[in-house]
Amino acid sequence: xxxxxxDHHAGLYLSEPKLIVEVLSDATAAxxxxxxxxxxxxxxxxxxxxxxxxxDRCVECFRRTTDNGWLLQDYIGEQVCQFTSIGVSMAxxxxxxxxxxxxxxxxx
Numbered sequence: 001x002x003x004x005x006x007d008h009h010a011g012l013y014l015s016e017p018k019l020i021v022e023v024l025s026d027a028t029a030a031x032x033x034x035x036x037x038x039x040x041x042x043x044x045x046x047x048x049x050x051x052x053x054x055x056d057r058c059v060e061c062f063r064r065t066t067d068n069g070w071l072l073q074d075y076i077g078e079q080v081c082q083f084t085s086i087g088v089s090m091a092x093x094x095x096x097x098x099x100x101x102x103x104x105x106x107x108x
């Protein structure tokens with residue numbers, strides 16, 4: 001999500017996002033946690049990078065700190081995810097509602 005007026009007319013990508021959410025897959029997990037996150041950290045506007053892990057039913061939220069570091073907040077079980085960059089809260093049961101995992105079983 002971006003609150004930048006410039007990004008409201010973006011074509012392929014946003015240049016000033018506040019929040020980026022990635023849903024992990026087996027094929028992309030290492031890159032999402034490594035190289036992609038490293039590239040995203042260079043975006044001055046980015047305040048939160050969120051990884052949704054469907055297999056483990058958890059959400060990892062990395063938040064930029066005031067000293068330009070990154071702090072990890074794990075959400076598991078019945079917790080409520082706080083996306084402070086956009087002022088939104090969401091229960092994990094909502095995040096995983098109607099998610100179907102490999103094999104056809106519903107997760108939520």
